[in-house]
Amino acid sequence: DSLFVLQAFVATIAVMGLALCALTRSRNDAERRLRQASDRLETAVSARTEELAQKNRELAADLAERARLSAALEQREAQLAEAQAITHIGSWNWDIGADRVTWSNELMRIFGVQAAEVRGTLADYLARVHPDDRTRVHHTIRNALTTRAPWESTERILRSDGSVRLLKTLGGVWTDPAGEGTGPFGGGLVRY
Numbered sequence: 229d230s231l232f233v234l235q236a237f238v239a240t241i242a243v244m245g246l247a248l249c250a251l252t253r254s255r256n257d258a259e260r261r262l263r264q265a266s267d268r269l270e271t272a273v274s275a276r277t278e279e280l281a282q283k284n285r286e287l288a289a290d291l292a293e294r295a296r297l298s299a300a301l302e303q304r305e306a307q308l309a310e311a312q313a314i315t316h317i318g319s320w321n322w323d324i325g326a327d328r329v330t331w332s333n334e335l336m337r338i339f340g341v342q343a344a345e346v347r348g349t350l351a352d353y354l355a356r357v358h359p360d361d362r363t364r365v366h367h368t369i370r371n372a373l374t375t376r377a378p379w380e381s382t383e384r385i386l387r388s389d390g391s392v393r394l395l396k397t398l399g400g401v402w403t404d405p406a407g408e409g410t411g412p413f414g415g416g417l418v419r420y
Contacts, residue, residue: 308332309333309334312332312334313334313337316338317334317415318331318333318336318338318415318416319331319332319334319335319414319416320413320414320416321402322350322353322369322412323410323411324373324409324411325410327350328349329349329350329353331343331346338385338393338395338416339356339385339388340388341387341388350366354366356385356386357383357384357385357386358383358384358385358386361384364381365381365383365397369399369412369414372399372400372412373409373412376401376407376409377401378398378399378400379397379399379414380396380397381397381399382396383395383397395416396416397415397416398414398415399412399414399415400412401413
């Protein structure tokens with residue numbers, strides 16, 4: 229009986245030893261796979277971090293360039309406004325799709341109106357042209373859209389104070405890359 233108990237004990241120890249070896253090996257394999265996955269993840273994170281850092285540098289450069297271009301544009305617009313004020317030449321631009329006429333500050337001064345008084349439509353602009361000249365001016369602008377040719381016109385304008393002035397207008401048509409007219413523009417010089 230003692231021998232049988234001893235053999236059972238040794239067999240139990242052997243099975244436990246084999247189970248412990250299997251668990252140890254399994255644990256070692258799991259740790260190795262975990263380290264490999266961790267290394268791959270770390271490599272991927274490092275690569276992605278560098279990629280994002282590069283994108284951030286590019287974005288910062290783009291933002292700096294946009295800021296520079298915006299400042300340059302603002303300076304050009306200020307120079308244009310100053311040149312228009314010195315020469316007493318105003319300008320306007322008609323966005324056909326939005327029926328939006330944008331007046332320069334000098335053109336508003338020439339017409340004797342404040343920005344709040346300008347509704348910004350072609351009809352509003354034409355309403356400030358003398359009634360005897362209105363149809364001709366409208367036809368000239370519409371014709372320019374069809375022909376895409378520059379135009380020249382002289383018309384009387386009605387200032388908000390009731391006075392009448394003679395305005396010499398030169399204009400053209402903006403076109404898109406396909407050559408389609410997107411809207412006319414003009415500049416006016418007061419004759420008297």
